Amino acid sequence: xxxxxxxxxxxxxxxxxxxxxxxxxxxxxxxxxxxxxxxxxxxxxxxxxxxxxxxxxxxxxxxxxxxxxxxxxxxxxxxxxxxxxxxxxxxxxxxxxxxxxxxxxxxxxxxxxxxxxxxxxxxxxxxxxxxxxxxxxxxxxxxxxxxxxxxxxxxxxxxxxxxxxxxxxxxxxxxxxxxxxxxxxxxxxxxxxxxxxxxxxxxxxxxxxxxxxxxxxxxxxxxxxxxxxxxxxxxxxxxxxxxxxxxxxxxxxxxxxxxxxxxxxxxxxxxxxxxxxxxxxxxxxxxxxxxxxxxxxxxxxxxxxxxxxxxxxxxxxxxxxxxxxxxxxxxxxxxxxxxxxxxxxxxxxxxxxxxxxxxxxxxxxxxxxxxxxxxxxxxxxxxxxxxxxxxxxxxxxxxxxxxxxxxxxxxxxxxxxxxxxxxxxxxxxxxxxxxxxxxxxxxxxxxxxxxxxxxxxxxxxxxxxxxxxxxxxxxxxxxxxxxxxxxxxxxxxxxxxxxxxxxxxxxxxxxxxx
Numbered sequence: 001x002x003x004x005x006x007x008x009x010x011x012x013x014x015x016x017x018x019x020x021x022x023x024x025x026x027x028x029x030x031x032x033x034x035x036x037x038x039x040x041x042x043x044x045x046x047x048x049x050x051x052x053x054x055x056x057x058x059x060x061x062x063x064x065x066x067x068x069x070x071x072x073x074x075x076x077x078x079x080x081x082x083x084x085x086x087x088x089x090x091x092x093x094x095x096x097x098x099x100x101x102x103x104x105x106x107x108x109x110x111x112x113x114x115x116x117x118x119x120x121x122x123x124x125x126x127x128x129x130x131x132x133x134x135x136x137x138x139x140x141x142x143x144x145x146x147x148x149x150x151x152x153x154x155x156x157x158x159x160x161x162x163x164x165x166x167x168x169x170x171x172x173x174x175x176x177x178x179x180x181x182x183x184x185x186x187x188x189x190x191x192x193x194x195x196x197x198x199x200x201x202x203x204x205x206x207x208x209x210x211x212x213x214x215x216x217x218x219x220x221x222x223x224x225x226x227x228x229x230x231x232x233x234x235x236x237x238x239x240x241x242x243x244x245x246x247x248x249x250x251x252x253x254x255x256x257x258x259x260x261x262x263x264x265x266x267x268x269x270x271x272x273x274x275x276x277x278x279x280x281x282x283x284x285x286x287x288x289x290x291x292x293x294x295x296x297x298x299x300x301x302x303x304x305x306x307x308x309x310x311x312x313x314x315x316x317x318x319x320x321x322x323x324x325x326x327x328x329x330x331x332x333x334x335x336x337x338x339x340x341x342x343x344x345x346x347x348x349x350x351x352x353x354x355x356x357x358x359x360x361x362x363x364x365x366x367x368x369x370x371x372x373x374x375x376x377x378x379x380x381x382x383x384x385x386x387x388x389x390x391x392x393x394x395x396x397x398x399x400x401x402x403x404x405x406x407x408x409x410x411x412x413x414x415x416x417x418x419x420x421x422x423x424x425x426x427x428x429x430x431x432x433x434x435x436x437x438x439x440x441x442x443x444x445x446x447x448x449x450x451x452x453x454x455x456x457x458x459x460x461x462x463x464x465x466x467x468x469x470x471x472x473x474x475x476x477x478x479x480x481x482x483x484x485x486x487x488x489x490x491x492x493x494x495x496x497x498x499x500x501x502x503x504x505x506x507x508x509x510x511x512x513x514x
Contacts, residue, residue: 006182007157008221009078011189015227019200024223025068025232028240033068038075040150041068045076047153048145049107052129056081056155059105059165061127063087063096063114065135066210066234069142073109073133074216078163078182081155082107085165086211088411090471093117098175100125102366103165107131112139135234159183165366166213168308168412175417177366178309180217187359188311189221191331195315196250196277196302200227205248207236207257213308214282214410219252242266249276254410255285255442258301262292272297277318281306282410283442284398290324303327305398307384308412309362314396326395334358337381338390346389351399354388355381404495406435408443411473415495418466418474422447425465427457432485433476434498438506446505447476448498450485478505 020036027033049060060082064070077084085103087096089111100108100121110118112132122130132139157163164180192198204223208215223230231244236253238260245251258280261267272278278293281304294300304315305327313336316328330336338352339345346352361382364372375383387400406413415433422431429450435443451457459479466475480502486494 005154005156006159006161006186007078007081007154008163008182008185008189009075009154010157011186012075012224013154015200015224019227022200022227023229025071025206025230027068027232028234031068038068038072039152041072042075042079043153044145044148044150045072045141046079046082047151048141048148049076049082050080050153051148052107054080054082054106056157057083057162058107059083059085059103060107060109061085061087061100061103061105062109062133062211063089063091063118064109064111064133065089067133067135067137068232069133069137070210071220073141074210074220079153079155081157081161083162083165086216088209088211088471090473092469092471093121094469095471097121097124099167100127102167102175102177109133109139109141111135157182159186160363162363164217166308168414176368176371179363179366180311181363184311184360184362185217185221187333188217188331189225191333191360192218192222192312192315193225195331196222196279196318198222198226198228198250202226202228202249202276203247204228204230205233205241205244205251206230207233207241208252208254212282212411213306213311214252214254217311218281218306236260238264239266242271245271246274249274250279251275251277252279252281254282255280255289256283256409256440258285258289258293259440262289262296267296269296269298272299275299277302279304281312283407285324286442287324305396307386309382310356310358310384311360313356313358313360316395323393323395326391326397328396329394330356330396331358331360334360335381336390336396338388343377348392349389351387351389354384354386354396354398356384357381404434406433406443406445408435408438408445408473409441413445413474418445418447418470418476421466421470422449422462425457425462427452427455427461429453430485432493432495432498434495434502436499436502436505438477444477444506445474446502447479448485448502449479449481450483451481480505 016035016039023032024035025033060077107129108122108127109131112134131141133141160181163182166178167175210216278301280301285303300322302316306312314328316322335357340352388398418433419431429452432448438444462479486497
């Protein structure tokens with residue numbers, strides 16, 4: 001129907017109505033929030049944001065800790081037609097300054113502890129309202145909205161209306177705003193519910209952050225579209241997770257979660273007997289992890305592949321062979337192809353550039369039409385920047401990343417951003433950021449640095465300065481000093497040689513801090 005409401009919340013509404021008295025989430029302290037509780041609170045917040053002056057299409061930036069109130073804020077933005085702009089709580093002032101100036105939000109919600117630091121940034125960006133919300137659900141957002149009625153609110157949205165704005169940097173170091181529409185999110189949630197057979201009988205162990213596609217759109221989307229429930233954890237703790245597995249049926253996690261579970265003696269077949277499926281994504285899952293997890297629990301981890309720009313593209317099957325080292329088959333409605341440098345499709349098994357097309361693929365980069373045109377082909381495929389291959393059975397494998405992104409603990413680190421920071425330090429002539437294998441994080445960030453002639457700078461200087469200005473996951477775990485960076489005939493730094501040289505860095509010299 002042409003006039004049907006494509007608002008993502010409109011697709012959740014049936015479950016909120018039919019399961020009003022059923023639990024939607026249970027927190028660490030055993031507080032139960034029903035579907036009706038979250039329905040009422042999200043309606044209240046939607047009306048409150050509107051009363052502050054937010055209009056459909058306005059951005060609402062949220063740098064807040066994970067909490068049921070934060071979930072209600074996300075749903076409130078959907079209901080009101082506002083564009084949800086989630087930000088990693090680890091981002092520092094310089095990072096936030098760019099996001100606020102580029103996204104131009106009308107409202108910013110931040111943790112109460114950070115309000116003093118964020119206020120001047122919000123004022124400089126022309127933000128109309130700064131509100132606070134802490135991890136316990138307290139703050140001016142909640143206090144000021146208490147008098148607002150909880151009458152239902154649901155704005156009509158078209159498929160191509162913006163639902164969310166997330167940022168992902170490129171090799172130039174310039175963060176790119178990724179426009180995700182209601183149509184993008186609805187189509188992907190539907191595909192995943194079908195592919196992974198979610199029903200109201202499921203309980204998802206939700207230990208992921210909610211500023212990221214994985215925890216926000218994949219996990220929550222599957223639950224709200226199917227009427228399932230969640231064990232809602234503030235953060236991942238392996239011992240606690242094992243204790244909750246007997247009440248859950250599904251877990252989603254990054255590979256780091258599974259390596260940490262394997263380090264616990266309590267991870268057994270008995271502990272996981274009620275689980276229906278373990279799902280892994282956001283970073284490559286090592287085949288050794290896959291094999292050891294199956295040996296310990298009897299479960300074969302289901303690996304899938306997605307990215308911020310596309311949500312999920314492929315998945316190993318729920319019923320059928322799950323091939324270790326692959327990310328499975330294209331999801332229904334998603335086309336995947338592997339092409340060479342000239343755009344011609346390659347033969348099965350050959351490595352090339354991975355491209356995708358489907359209703360899940362983002363609409364455009366925010367205010368970057370030239371970059372949008374560059375990353376889409378004439379026939380509508382998005383060039384992911386990943387190198388991959390497809391086997392004779394149609395299973396996709398990711399073999400490398402053309403853009404040298406480092407994925408550490410499931411989070412993307414874009415080398416140019418960190419390199420620009422380090423290169424500006426006194427005593428540094430130039431630097432190269434690489435990712436090397438790490439048993440816990442999948443990859444660890446390593447800085448290879450060339451000192452300025454006659455200038456003294458040590459590894460601790462680089463790390464301490466980075467910690468003061470960058471999100472923690474971007475901070476190099478080790479700094480290596482060299483006389484020169486290896487370059488090819490075009491003067492391009494050969495990061496492949498650096499990765500090969502230092503690939504055993506954490507095997508030879510493990511980082512005790514993990």
